[in-house]
Amino acid sequence: MQGKVTWVDELTFVGEAGSGNSVVMEGGRKNNGIRPMEMILLGVGGCASYDVVSILQKSRQEVISCHCELNGERPDETPSPFTRIEMKFVVRGRKVKETQVKRAVELSADKYCSASIMLKNAGVEIVHSYRIEEV
Structure with missing residues (x-):
């Protein structure tokens, strides 16, 4: 790269x-x-969102849209690296199974998202959550 x-x-x-x-x-x-x-912050959200949508598509979930709301916390002093990032995935679709969304978010966090795993290994606390909206 x-x-x-x-x-x-x-x-x-x-x-x-x-x-x-x-x-x-x-x-x-x-x-x-x-x-x-x-x-x-957007890079880690994009990386994880790619994983979540890809995993849900492969598990044949009818996802209409997905977005990731991000909140990054940084100290006021310099340097000010992220200390905590909250990621909330909002998945909209038809009859999307919660077990599949939970699995997709966990797989992204623990196995696939290079960006969040890199930050986590550097000591950043990363918290994941999700919400499903039925269309």
């Missing part, structure tokens, strides 16, 4: 992944890009 981050001006940067996709990052002064720590 490769990437490149290029300074644009002031505290604005463009990150380009090896895939060719890019994102604007900014330190928060102008608010014209995502902050790097926000990218980490």
Whole structure:
């Protein structure tokens, strides 16, 4: 995996992944890009969401939509790494079985999501929950 981050001006940067996709990052002064720590939070949510949806699809659950609500806690001092991340998956579908959602979330947390496992191994407390909404 490769990437490149290029300074644009002031505290604005463009990150380009090896895939060719890019994102604007900014330190928060102008608010014209995502902050790097926000990218980490969204990255872990995206990684886990990919797992959950994929596992539910493979178990033939009729999922209409899924989103992951994230809350990251950081201390006020510098450096301020995440100390705790709460992830709440909201799965909407038809007759989606709770046992399958629980299993998908657990498999993502314990086996598949490289991002959350990496953060957990670095000492970040990661808490998972879910809610199912019948359509």
